[in-house]
Amino acid sequence: VHPICFLSDYGLADDFVGLCKGMMLRIAPKATIVDITHEVSGFGVEAGAEILEHATRYMPNDAVYLAVVDPGVGTERRALALQTASENFLVGPDNGLLVPAAESLGGVAAVVSLTNDDYHIQPVSSTFHGRDIFAPAAAHLATGLDLRRLGEPADLASLVRVESPAPKKEGPDTVMATIIGVDRYGNARLSATEEEASLEFGAPLKIEAGEGGGEMPIRYVETFGHSKVGDLVLVPDSHQRLSLSVNQGNASRALGLKAGDRVRLILLKNGPGRTARLEGGPDASS
Amino acid sequence: VHPICFLSDYGLADDFVGLCKGMMLRIAPKATIVDITHEVSGFGVEAGAEILEHATRYMPNDAVYLAVVDPGVGTERRALALQTASENFLVGPDNGLLVPAAESLGGVAAVVSLTNDDYHIQPVSSTFHGRDIFAPAAAHLATGLDLRRLGEPADLASLVRVESPAPKKEGPDTVMATIIGVDRYGNARLSATEEEASLEFGAPLKIEAGEGGGEMPIRYVETFGHSKVGDLVLVPDSHQRLSLSVNQGNASRALGLKAGDRVRLILLKNGPGRTARLEGGPDASS
Amino acid sequence: VHPICFLSDYGLADDFVGLCKGMMLRIAPKATIVDITHEVSGFGVEAGAEILEHATRYMPNDAVYLAVVDPGVGTERRALALQTASENFLVGPDNGLLVPAAESLGGVAAVVSLTNDDYHIQPVSSTFHGRDIFAPAAAHLATGLDLRRLGEPADLASLVRVESPAPKKEGPDTVMATIIGVDRYGNARLSATEEEASLEFGAPLKIEAGEGGGEMPIRYVETFGHSKVGDLVLVPDSHQRLSLSVNQGNASRALGLKAGDRVRLILLKNGPGRTARLEGGPDASS
Numbered sequence: 001v002h003p004i005c006f007l008s009d010y011g012l013a014d015d016f017v018g019l020c021k022g023m024m025l026r027i028a029p030k031a032t033i034v035d036i037t038h039e040v041s042g043f044g045v046e047a048g049a050e051i052l053e054h055a056t057r058y059m060p061n062d063a064v065y066l067a068v069v070d071p072g073v074g075t076e077r078r079a080l081a082l083q084t085a086s087e088n089f090l091v092g093p094d095n096g097l098l099v100p101a102a103e104s105l106g107g108v109a110a111v112v113s114l115t116n117d118d119y120h121i122q123p124v125s126s127t128f129h130g131r132d133i134f135a136p137a138a139a140h141l142a143t144g145l146d147l148r149r150l151g152e153p154a155d156l157a158s159l160v161r162v163e164s165p166a167p168k169k170e171g172p173d174t175v176m177a178t179i180i181g182v183d184r185y186g187n188a189r190l191s192a193t194e195e196e197a198s199l200e201f202g203a204p205l206k207i208e209a210g211e212g213g214g215e216m217p218i219r220y221v222e223t224f225g226h227s228k229v230g231d232l233v234l235v236p237d238s239h240q241r242l243s244l245s246v247n248q249g250n251a252s253r254a255l256g257l258k259a260g261d262r263v264r265l266i267l268l269k270n271g272p273g274r275t276a277r278l279e280g281g282p283d284a285s286s
Numbered sequence: 287v288h289p290i291c292f293l294s295d296y297g298l299a300d301d302f303v304g305l306c307k308g309m310m311l312r313i314a315p316k317a318t319i320v321d322i323t324h325e326v327s328g329f330g331v332e333a334g335a336e337i338l339e340h341a342t343r344y345m346p347n348d349a350v351y352l353a354v355v356d357p358g359v360g361t362e363r364r365a366l367a368l369q370t371a372s373e374n375f376l377v378g379p380d381n382g383l384l385v386p387a388a389e390s391l392g393g394v395a396a397v398v399s400l401t402n403d404d405y406h407i408q409p410v411s412s413t414f415h416g417r418d419i420f421a422p423a424a425a426h427l428a429t430g431l432d433l434r435r436l437g438e439p440a441d442l443a444s445l446v447r448v449e450s451p452a453p454k455k456e457g458p459d460t461v462m463a464t465i466i467g468v469d470r471y472g473n474a475r476l477s478a479t480e481e482e483a484s485l486e487f488g489a490p491l492k493i494e495a496g497e498g499g500g501e502m503p504i505r506y507v508e509t510f511g512h513s514k515v516g517d518l519v520l521v522p523d524s525h526q527r528l529s530l531s532v533n534q535g536n537a538s539r540a541l542g543l544k545a546g547d548r549v550r551l552i553l554l555k556n557g558p559g560r561t562a563r564l565e566g567g568p569d570a571s572s
Numbered sequence: 573v574h575p576i577c578f579l580s581d582y583g584l585a586d587d588f589v590g591l592c593k594g595m596m597l598r599i600a601p602k603a604t605i606v607d608i609t610h611e612v613s614g615f616g617v618e619a620g621a622e623i624l625e626h627a628t629r630y631m632p633n634d635a636v637y638l639a640v641v642d643p644g645v646g647t648e649r650r651a652l653a654l655q656t657a658s659e660n661f662l663v664g665p666d667n668g669l670l671v672p673a674a675e676s677l678g679g680v681a682a683v684v685s686l687t688n689d690d691y692h693i694q695p696v697s698s699t700f701h702g703r704d705i706f707a708p709a710a711a712h713l714a715t716g717l718d719l720r721r722l723g724e725p726a727d728l729a730s731l732v733r734v735e736s737p738a739p740k741k742e743g744p745d746t747v748m749a750t751i752i753g754v755d756r757y758g759n760a761r762l763s764a765t766e767e768e769a770s771l772e773f774g775a776p777l778k779i780e781a782g783e784g785g786g787e788m789p790i791r792y793v794e795t796f797g798h799s800k801v802g803d804l805v806l807v808p809d810s811h812q813r814l815s816l817s818v819n820q821g822n823a824s825r826a827l828g829l830k831a832g833d834r835v836r837l838i839l840l841k842n843g844p845g846r847t848a849r850l851e852g853g854p855d856a857s858s
Contacts, residue, residue, distance in 0.1 A: 003597060003601065005594060007590075012584060032597060032601070034590060034593050034594050034597055035589075035590050035593070036587055036590035036591075036594070037584070037585075037586060037587040037589075037590050038584075039584065039585045039586070051587050054587075055587060055590065055591060055594060058591045058594045058595045058598070058693075058703065059594040059597075059598065060594065060597045060598045060601060061598065183585070183586060184583070184585050222646070222698050223645075223646035223698050223699060224646075225646055225647055235699070236697070236698065236699075237699070238588065238591075238697055238699060238700040238703070240695070240697070
């Protein structure tokens with residue numbers, strides 16, 4: 001039986017996650033279920049797609065991914081199951097959530113639309129397809145059911161894709177990135193990685209970001225330990241992406257940042273790195 | 287070994303849930319544990335009883351239910367284990383929490399009071415019977431222990447029952463329902479289902495609810511997609527109950543609603559459905 | 573395969589816990605993982621050490637403990653795996669988090685520093701050793717890998733230890749305790765147990781605590797049921813430690829208490845117990 005890796009935006013305050021898991025264990029009693037996270041927020045589908053794609057590097061092999069971030073539930077959006085070239089499976093709505101992860105798992109080998117209601121739980125709720133359509137499909141795949149039993153084949157080219165928040169090179173020294181999400185500490189996660197922004201630790205740099213759109217000096221540091229309390233810095237986050245942060249402060253509150261905002265990174269040719277001091281003292285060279 | 291389905295109001299901020307699970311796996315190392323939810327709130331025992339009863343439709347067969355919403359811990363209330371006609375088990379306090387679920391699982395076949403302290407973890411805390419009495423009993427039942435070993439038989443008629451918040455028909459077109467709970471988005475969950483309120487989608491309807499007790503036009507819609515931003519609507523929730531909601535708004539805050547409040551639903555004979563617009567614009571016919 | 577008991581301060585809002593679990597199940601597909609808690613707060617390392625030590629009494633036997641409360645991640649602090657005389661294992665940072673639990677599990681039999689990067693996940697993040705170093709080590713130990721394969725032996729005497737918040741006897745009737753943490757209801761958990769403070773239920777007592785440092789009469793009660801709404805009381809908590817609480821109120825807010833603060837407990841020779849009434853009415857003898 002395959003392990004099931006479960007991502008959603010259901011939160012843990014209600015019984016949504018529990019009912020999906022109960023249903024899966026009713027169908028696949030020996031399945032192991034891993035919760036990737038149930039608190040996807042920020043961009044929603046885009047943020048969920050990024051978290052799911054990243055997670056594939058750390059999840060068990062031969063897994064079934066159940067991913068439900070589904071603002072279109074109750075509309076005509078399709079419900080999908082994908083099989084990848086690496087013999088992993090992904091189940092969720094046709095809104096772009098699954099595609100980046102499928103590509104990281106070797107690419108899509110087969111797609112079906114979950115139209116076979118023999119595998120739905122009746123009555124199917126108009127708002128909770130996680131429990132009634134997606135979780136049962138994931139559990140049946142975990143037990144080894146042939147993907148094609150779940151519904152009609154779908155055309156790979158027909159899948160909805162999310163617009164990539166990939167950073168854009170605007171010039172030799174300028175990169176425009178997007179804020180994918182803001183965490184509970186106020187760190188703003190950018191869509192760019194260190195490589196995409198051509199950064200080296202300690203390099204002099206400025207950013208344009210925030211409500212006023214002003215420029216601010218900033219440094220790229222390996223960890224907060226390489227900065228002072230209140231310093232505005234870029235640090236690599238756990239997904240190897242750049243995080244716009246204030247040491248022991250709240251960068252998003254200080255600069256008025258939110259998911260979806262653009263941030264321009266401008267590499268400076270020379271001179272020592274300067275850093276804006278946002279809390280705990282005046283601006284300071286370092 | 288039976289799977290264990292665990293519901294409580296312990297929350298996840300502390301180690302309460304973790305200690306109960308550790309204890310269960312110490313006794314039943316091969317048991318699978320499903321968390322239904324650990325954030326029961328609102329009515330407390332009544333809300334927990336409703337969630338537990340509903341969950342029985344989606345949990346694995348032959349399960350042991352461990353349910354702890356226990357405001358009376360440390361008083362003389364009994365600790366119980368129930369066996370149902372369907373060979374499921376339920377463990378928890380004698381405050382009404384378990385009875386509706388047991389009835390949905392075929393009815394109670396046997397009851398014991400958990401008085402055999404060979405199956406308690408010593409020292410028994412005066413405030414944490416989940417860890418010291420209930421979890422061990424659930425784990426022993428999961429391994430196949432005979433229910434009667436856990437304590438003295440109890441009389442089914444002696445069990446505490448919660449007063450049902452079932453809706454009351456006040457006339458051919460009027461139903462009085464109770465708010466079972468309010469979720470984090472401000473949706474007020476009513477005790478009535480669509481059938482109990484004799485509703486059809488789009489039907490003209492008004493409600494009496496909230497601090498002022500005023501009447502407001504409202505429509506019953508299949509999903510939020512059938513309403514406009516700011517509209518006050520009834521929608522079926524994931525438990526097939528009616529939810530009093532504002533599209534992209536907070537119904538409970540707008541109307542001053544809380545768990546336990548009564549809401550009167552009045553079906554209108556004719557005319558198009560009207561809907562109060564609470565946020566995003568003035569009242570509007572639709 | 574050994575069960576893995578997992579404690580951290582990662583919270584559940586992000587994917588940190590999910591990525592660690594995915595990685596562990598990739599290495600040890602048959603391992604059972606128990607979440608002790610992921611919301612360690614208050615004192616941080618000290619609070620985590622206390623929760624971990626206490627949890628050892630309730631977790632499965634022959635477990636691997638993975639514990640990550642790691643403010644020093646990215647600095648030179650060592651990463652450790654410990655084997656105990658009872659054949660349990662503990663994995664985490666060398667900051668004192670693991671030592672009290674190891675002592676409760678029979679004492680440390682062997683220690684290694686996790687320097688063998690064959691067992692690290694590449695690339696190793698500078699901020700997320702839970703996923704890249706600690707979780708893989710725990711999973712390999714769960715499958716039976718010899719501890720010595722994970723890195724170089726370390727000297728037991730070299731381990732960092734947390735200063736114990738153990739209560740100090742200041743005189744025959746006076747004990748100074750430390751607040752280990754404050755829970756979400758405002759209860760302040762003291763480092764002292766009933767035995768350490770020589771308390772008996774109902775005994776007359778006063779405390780010195782809080783912003784003003786003033787003295788207040790208080791009673792030690794078995795449960796809140798033995799006090800009135802608004803009463804300031806000491807009650808034994810689920811860890812058998814004393815909790816400074818207000819019946820249906822918030823003791824920490826009322827007295828301005830926080831983790832790390834000292835509280836002096838002074839036993840009174842005679843007279844009936846008196847209790848400060850902080851909410852719901854004036855002071856009252858009881």
